[in-house]
Amino acid sequence: MRFTTSASPMLALLLAAPGLPAQQPPKEAPIQDNSFLLEEAYNQEPGVIQHISTYTRLQQSGDWIYTFTEEWPVGGLAHQLSLTVPVQRLASSPDGGRRGFGDVALNYRYQALGDGDSAVAFAPRLSLLLPTGNHRQGRGNGHLGVQANLPLSVALGERLVSHVNLGFTHTPHAQDLLGNEADISTWNMGQSFIWLARRDLNLMLEFAYTSGDVVAGPGVRQPTQSAYVAPGLRWAWNLPKGLQVVPGLAAMVGVGPSRGETGIFLYLSFEHPLK
Known part of the structure; x- marks a missing residue:
């Protein structure tokens, strides 16, 4: 899943409970909870954790972001906690484009409807965005933020699945490079179509759009938007x-607002039982 962790338009895309029983997924489990720009509505199975790395680099701006996410089930399928840590480089930052940490996201997601075996699944998420990034270098918002996302996953057939996202992020007293403050908000929406060519190979088409504000002066907000289409593929190795x-x-x-910008997105996930 992807989380908004900074005011940058590019980045606006993007605790295991003791006593949980170890539960191995099927040996030939299909690829399922591995979306790129969007978030699927499937919580982790009890006793199974996931480690996710992503890397996005944009060609024209030279900006890039790496994120590491860990997802943990808590007491069963209904509840899930996760942590997302971003490291990023903005070519236009005052430090000459040095890399550094962005704002860390602490996430809770509730499986409100269905699961990975259902035709329809819904799992709303609430996140706290911690001001761990250096806002004076453009790598954070300088204040605690909150984000909500509503992912809906629908099986359109035996081989076609769609994910729909609608989300909102709000950061009061966000700061720009000069320390100016303003309250900022961002809306995000997106849709994806996943074709299950094989159980271990999926072809993907995702669309992600954001519209919101950045701080442009004391109490002043400037609108910003981004929109990307991402054709891609993912495959799986089911190991012992x-x-x-x-x-x-x-x-x-x-x-649209991001026309002319191109880039690459890389993804790597490890999913395994706790024991």
Whole structure:
């Protein structure tokens, strides 16, 4: 899943409970909870954790972001906690484009409807965005923020699945490079179509759009938007002891407000039982 962790338009896309029983996924488990720009509505199975790395680089701006996410089930399928840590480089930052940490996201998601075996699944998420990034270098918002996302997953047939996202992020007293403050908000929406070519190979088409504000002066907000289409693919290696490794890649193609920008998205997931 992807989380908004900074005011940058590019980035606006993007605790295991003791006593949980170890539960191995099927040996030939299909690829499922491995979306790129969007978030699927499937919580982790009890006793199974996931480690996700992503890397996005934009060609024209030279900006890039790496994120590491860990997802943990809590007491069963209904509740899930996760942590997302971003490291990023903005070519236009005052420090000459040095890399550094962005704002860390602490996430809770509730499986309100269905699961990975259902035709329809819904799992709303609430996140706290911690001001761990250096806002004076453009790598954070300088204040605690909150984000909500509503992912809906629908099986359109035996081989076609769609994910729909609608989300909102609000950061009061966000700060710009000069320390000016303003309250900022961002809306995000997106849709994806996943074709299950094989149980271990999926073709993907995702669309992600954001519209919001950045701080432009004391109490002043400036609108910003981004929109990307990302055709890609992912595949799986189902290994012994329940380990599933899923690499993937996609092209980033800017459309609308992001027209002319292109890039690449890389993905790598490790999913395995706790024991």
